[in-house]
Amino acid sequence: MGDGADEIFKEFREHSVSEFFKKNRQMLGYSSRVRALTTIVHEYVSNSLDALEEASILPAILVRLDRIDETRYKVRVADNGPGIPKAFIGKALATVLAGTKFHRNMQQRGQQGIGAAGCTLFAQATTGKPVHVISSTGSKAYECDVAIDTLHNKPVISNAADLDPKAAQRGLSIDGEFSSVKYDNSDHSVHEYLKRTALANPHVEITLIDPEGKEQTFVRSVETMPERPKVAKLHPLGLSVSDLFEMAHASQNNKVTSFFVETFARFSQERANELKAQLAEIDFSKSPKELTWDESEKLIAAFKAMKWIAPDASNIIPIGEERITAALQSILAPDSLHVIERKPKVFSGGFPFIVEAAIAYGGNSGKKVDGGRTGVIMRFANRVPLLFDSGSCAVTEAAKSIDWKRYGVDIESQPVSIFVNVSSVYVPYSGVGKESIAQEEEIIDEIKLALMDAARGVQRFIGNRERARESEGKYKTIARYTGQLSKDLASITGKDTDEIEGRLEKLVAKHYNKEEEKAGKA
Amino acid sequence: MGDGADEIFKEFREHSVSEFFKKNRQMLGYSSRVRALTTIVHEYVSNSLDALEEASILPAILVRLDRIDETRYKVRVADNGPGIPKAFIGKALATVLAGTKFHRNMQQRGQQGIGAAGCTLFAQATTGKPVHVISSTGSKAYECDVAIDTLHNKPVISNAADLDPKAAQRGLSIDGEFSSVKYDNSDHSVHEYLKRTALANPHVEITLIDPEGKEQTFVRSVETMPERPKVAKLHPLGLSVSDLFEMAHASQNNKVTSFFVETFARFSQERANELKAQLAEIDFSKSPKELTWDESEKLIAAFKAMKWIAPDASNIIPIGEERITAALQSILAPDSLHVIERKPKVFSGGFPFIVEAAIAYGGNSGKKVDGGRTGVIMRFANRVPLLFDSGSCAVTEAAKSIDWKRYGVDIESQPVSIFVNVSSVYVPYSGVGKESIAQEEEIIDEIKLALMDAARGVQRFIGNRERARESEGKYKTIARYTGQLSKDLASITGKDTDEIEGRLEKLVAKHYNKEEEKAGKA
Secondary structure, X not given: OOXXXXXXXXXXXXXXXXXXXXXXXXXXXXXXXXXXXXXXXHHHHHHHHHHHHHOOOOOEEEEEEEEEEOOEEEEEEEEOOOOOOHHHHHHHHXXXXXXXXXXXXXXXXXXXXXXXXXXXXXXXXXXXXXXXXEEEOOOOEEEEEEEEEOOOOEEEEEEEEXXXXXXXXXEEEEEEEEOOOOOOOOOOOHHHHHHXXXXXXOOOEEEEXXXXXXXXXXXXXXXXXOOOOOOOOEOHHHOOHHHHHHHHHHOOOOOHHHHHHHHEOOOOHHHHHHHHHHOOOOOOOOOHHHOOHHHHHHHHHHHHHOOOOOOOXXXXXXXXXXXXXXXXXXXXXXXXXXXXXXXOEEEOOOEEEEEEEEEEEXXXXXXXXXXXXXXXXXXEEOOEEEOOOHHHOHHHHHHHOOOHHHHOOOOOOOOEEEEEEEEEOOOOEOOOOOOOEOOOHHHHHHHHHHHHHHXXXXXXXXXXXXXXXXXXXXXXXXXXXXXHHHHHHHHHHOOOHHHHHHHHHHHHHHHHHHHHHHHHHO | OOOHHHHHHOOOEEOOHHHHHHHOHHHHOOOOHHHHHHHHHHHHHHHHHHHHHHOOOOOEEEEEEEEEEOOEEEEEEEOOOOOOOHXXXXXXXXXXXXXXXXXXXXXXXXXXOOHHHHHHHHHHHHHOOOEEEEEEOOOOEEEEEEEEEOOOOEEEEEEEEEEOOOOOOOEEEEEEEEOOOOOOOOOOOHHHHHHHHHHHOOOOEEEEEOOXXXXXXXXXXXXXXXXXXXXXXXXXXXXXXXXXXXXXXXOOOOOHHHHHHHHEOOOOHHHHHHHXXXXXXXXXOOOHHHOOHHHHHHHHHHHHHOOOOOOOHHHXXXXXXXXXXXXXXXXXXXXXXXXXXXXXXXXXXXXXEEEEEEEEEOOOOOEEEOOEEEOEEEEEEOOEEEOOOHHHOHHHHHHHOOOXXXXXXXXXXXXXXXXXXXEEOOOOEOOOOOOOEOOOHHHHHHHHXXXXXXXXXXXXXXXXXXXXXXHHHXXXXXXXXXXXXXXXXXXXXXXXXXXXXXXXXXXXXXXXXXXXXXXXXX
16 A cells, blocks of 8 residues: 555645745735736835835836726826836746835835836736846946746846936836726725825825826925935844844854844843843853853843833935925825924834824815715825725724814714824734735824824814804804994094094904904914 | 836745735634634544545544643544545645645535645644545555644654554644633633534534543434435536636647537537537537637537526435424523525536425533523534624624514514525635635525425424414313312212312313323424
């Protein structure tokens, strides 16, 4: 009798991560047609913005959509960025899990090295076509077609040609043809995505040419680059045993002590000495490569028992109150706007984050529905709009838990835009598609506090406006009598009717009108 | 001036899928501590059951949990299966995306080749320890420690030794040590997972030794193996252009026609001739390897326009009414049980699936809460219990949409167990963690119909029981008078009191009691 196991294991195969995501592309956001198209634009635009900011260039991005048939579109995303060097084009666009971001502890839009390769995979799976790339780094320019060898997760380059760098605009331009996609005017469309991108990135100029050929540009409302985040050192409280163990074994330091002090945030020589005193069994002068797992466990336990200065949040760059104000004023022109920037906080012990929130009321706030406008919640993580999976997101959870009626706000029936941006070196997403922020308690709490603060501003505005309306009503009532009163006073006093009427009107207006105007702009 | 791009791309790296899932392990189900422990057991038990069924062995599985400290546990899962051949142990347990299942179009619990390697990854990341494996294939036995080289997604084997196959029990035994895990008695615990596994797999014997040392065995309620599903041919309506194109190019057939007829379900020579007549521009006698993408697109469009016999559902093996009844009777001992097996249906055009549903009422149905029992929904996909992410699942959606009050059922306050199993070669999961079934309309509809049918059964039972209770009340009222009535009748007729009383009692009992008993068992 042969072994059953041998028979079964004849079928044993290894698969590449490309094959996996090709088969399970709904996990990357390629599920419904509208979502798939927005996902493509999102991936390319996020990569462009990360590259442009890293190269300190004010971004100007073109997104062009051409409809071929009902579910088939051409997509072009072109930027004025640093381009991709020839040697990296294939890997950057056609190797899943390759890139410049995954391993860097730095606040960026991308984190995983899946996005652009996912687009190439999706083009290939739905139309069988590679994507076409033109890249100019300034001194060199190049074009080619890029596909993925999914069996090996390797790029396949074809139709490659060098270009004259003087003729080509500096930057990256990608053209792809996709099927199983659709453009519409919903809340989940490319248009909404780009509008929100402009809102959270007022230094960016984005032009959309939609499938009808209509061109719309979201202009810059700020002409300076945001501050650049630095690569952050990990905080001792944000480390797992395996982080510490692996970093120690990869370290170039000679001694455990210097490894600690040079590698981690808030780690002074004094802290190292304290640890030494506590953990006499560990030799702090040996090479960090000799640190055992057990020692790492003891060290992590000791870290958790010590008091630490909170992590340095200077590695996190929020959008900033001024920029949010400029962007929301320029795009929504609200009657009332309240922007709150919270102080840096920490989640899971060692990961700093910053919450910004704004509530815009009136004007073009909210969204159009039959017979008026209704409220809308706009979620962002590191300035990237999150349009999908709102149900599982910390922002939605925080917004739902607020008793809006207390603030006189009714999201269902009023023109309100609620804006929340969470900035962090490590945003905890709940899925590969990165469309919702995991419901960490500390993050939800911060969002709630920020929203309640902004809501109080709206409450004041609404209160003042109501008082102003009442006042306006009284003013009109009284004003109706000034004519007759002036005549009566004139006949009693013998003075000029017009003069008396003029004075009376001023008096009444001063009492009601001026106060109202001040209150209305508060 | 140097190119900015060169500077940025100095940071370019490629990452392995192991690194990716190590960093994003919440995507595999390693999020909360309780869920992480259940995920480990789920992955090992699912693999064991797939292997045992493939080898046609009645499964007996041992799960043993030892608590080391509050969040650190040893886990052993041992089966009586075919084992893993020596050459495959490393890859099967320590290479993400490797296995016997991913590429086979066949109904199985596992689909992806991530599970067991994910466990190894999690052990390593939380305790720094490899997993220990003993495998006996019957003729050969072997043990070793297995870890993952995450940088390369390759296994690292240590402490390997050949064993005497006569001394070792045939099967696979895995021991791992994990931290960031926790055992409790919640609905999401290992205990509940195994109980539900037993419910959906009545041919399986599972023994759990919990961290308190308490041993509990879920015994078999059926002594025969379920039918084996076959490898299914794809149905022409379930193909995408890229499926067709890639299968054609990988085909060993000489001609397009024979490729079609031999590869796909329901594809007769007549169908091929019809296509030929329609698509004169395609050469059906050329090699399938020469089929172009454009031709594939035309073919898929033609497939969609033709009428096809629905896919053969004989490749899908549901649990079966008898087995579900046996399992639920044995584990829940309900007062009333209604099991529904629906006919095979198709979702997304070409994927057949079968829905089975049952409602158990009374006895140990539902779950204990303070002061009584409440209802519970048990979701299964290919017999695997789904304990998490219920909010996004098609089963929950279907159950929520039913107006239970119409059937006299109140899930909040009655002891009801709702059981739903969806069987398919391709279950559309909504995430890598495979804990919820995507909300495909056809699947939701089938679940609803099955549940409504079962609910009608419960409704009849509840109605009958109420009538029976009323009847019992009347009987008791009348019975109270038989003593006095007998005496009165005796004094009037001069007959014996006891005899009259005896007759009266029989009469009353016959009228009420017998009918009631029949009704109660319906």
